[in-house]
Amino acid sequence: MSTATVAEQYRALRQEAAAAVEALKQKPVVWVGTATCGVAAGALKIKEAFEQEIKERGLDVAVLETGCMGHCYAEPMAIIAKPGHVPLCYGRLDEGLVHRLVVDFLDGDDPGYEYALVALEPNDLFPTFSDFPRGVYEEKMILEQCGFIDPGNMDHYLARDGYAAVAKILEMKPEEVLAEVKAANLRGRGGAGFPAGEKWEACRKAPGEQKYVICNGDEGDPGAFMDRGLLESDPHRVIEGMIICAYAVGASRGYLYIRAEYPKAVERVEGAIARAREKGLLGQSILGSGFSFDLEVFQGSGAFVCGESSALVRSMEGKMGIPEVRPPRLAESGFRGCPTVLNNVKTFAYVPAIIMKGADWFRSTGTAGSPGTAVFSLVGKVNNTGLVEVPMGTTLRQLIFDVGEGIPGDKKFKAAQIGGPSGGCLPEAMLDVPIDFDSLQEAGAIMGSGGLVVLNEDDCMVAVARYFLEFTQHESCGKCTFCRLGTRHMLDILTDISRGKGSLESLELLQELCEDVRDGSLCNLGKTAPNPVLTTLRYFRDEYEAHILEGRCPSLMCKDLIVYYIEPKKCSKLCNVCVGSCPTEAIYTRDDGLKAINQEKCVKCDNCLKTCPVEYNAVIKLSPPSLLAEKEGKSK
């Protein structure tokens, strides 16, 4: 065993990594974003195109992969860092643009500013992130390196002082580490906002030789991908946080529970664990300190309820993931009956910076009760979709209209769905609510783990409520009667309403059922399942009433309450696009050359509306369907 101290060992590792990164900077580098979102937009083809073009010209340029910068709306993206130029980021790449960049910039000297999105370092020529509204609000504590380092190359993390926090705590007492995390008032980012320090302390104090640290990467909220982004783009940060936690609580083994739908995250985390082990940052006697800790990935198998802590642990034990009555809390009796800390991916990711920069630094951002930042996956009807990180206390309005740059087209904002199936839909009037654990709860939603879906006037709130109920109903593990049957009953009522068959009495019943399910369920799946219904009833009751009383879906979304219609005044006669696009041959040409829809055959697939050329826009939806007779009568 080497006699070097922890600090010396770390310094040697870091120096070696820094030298490798420095060597890389001597020549031009193309970084292609290849997280799942980038790949879905064609990043691998873009990477190949760069490689091909570079090879053809015999250039000495490295093409590397990086994670997700959070600007998913502009994927596929790449950064070109060429010595002598500011590093520039390019978005919406295609093969033609790659060709141009290679010829003009890498082979020549013209960066092609007209194609660049943003510069990554301050300069006189081109704006940087901080020159955009989004940059003004964003403050990156945990996403800082996502999209700027190669997650597959540990040197990149080390060179940016990665694992310095591990080296630091190994020379501290575990109690001191605990005290720092407690002082920071780091609240769990998995949804409930429980203080991490308290949880860790309980686990540390719990009797038992064997203790475990588990990272919850189940990310069950359908419509959210923060944890995926982080695990794919900066896995070492999460691993580092887990090592620190293990040291503080006295655990020797840990697991990352990652959902099966995220194969790329699994692959990158497993790679990162292997490399950390090679460098002596995981395994026996980390950095020669005598402290040992090792990690493993456990793949979830696709059950939403397994994100719940006791169900998660049961599923790791090879059982069905059914939540258990608490106490005992996991900190006392968790995995295999041993004291266990379970935290969300993001919660662990904050820890290294808290250790390096201190609790005061962390608390200087955000609000008094919810310090730090909040990470959101901003999706739906908003211009800048992607991963964003803003200080707690930022309002929803700032998040949607400044960071997200508002709603596309001339559509009107309707609601922000926050917190997924456990959360709620907040209307325009609630947009000035600051984002923090407590304010959102008061508004009827929850902070959740960071899913934020923006809805506009085309989105029906009854359909949204029904969607989430269908989800929770399907995912209920069946243990509690109210959760199992109450949600079923609620779903039936909502289905009826969306078909125009509801009654005002059924709304009352729905409200009552919400309360019963909330009170009669053991875990938060059932307790919070009514939230999407309660908030839509509270803020959008008029939409429910339109469905019930008029058989009308104001957003023209509920299939049973709409019909498609081709406006004779707008139809061009000469164009046949809609006829060709119809999968059921429901569209025909009338004797006068205009197109019309045979309602018997129409399956409301939306194809004709989507394909009708914008200059005509002749296909429209009508609700209630009885409007059709009126329209047809007029056109004759």
Place this chain on the structure above:
Amino acid sequence: MELLEGEKEQILATVDAILNNQPLQKDRLIPVLQRVQAELGYLPGLAMEKIAAAAGVSAVEVYGLATFYNQFRLNPPGKHQLKVCMGTACYMVGGQIALESFERRLGIKEGETTPDRKFSLERVACVGCCTMAPVVVVDENVEGHVTPTRVDGILLSFEGEEGKTRGEAKSPAAVESEAKP
């Protein structure tokens, strides 16, 4: 479901290789099921029985796990797996429409496999590419912005392959599969 010729042997050999004559700890059950499914594409009853025996638990217990978790399938998948995302972001912008388009084109329902075993159709909850909604995972590739026209395009891209697809596959006599509650 009837096993084809040689399938039984293949199943047994695969499970044997994965179990590797080691006693199976109960908390390795799920990872083992995941590996078997990765190799065979599904969990045949025979495989579950063997795994149960190795773990010293009843076959019902293993079957219980396989039905509890959405990831496991009890019937063979098609050669090409189509997974339509039904996460919030996808649902709101037409995930349901994409799913129905596939159902109509293939003549099967969600959870089923075409009679020629060429395609199977499933729904998944969020694959984490919400910014490209609606999303369909075709085999291992994520396709974004899937309109009904794109659905046709995806199916057409497999047209050249042996076996028949469109038109012919419209028969409603689809294979019943995925006996998920």
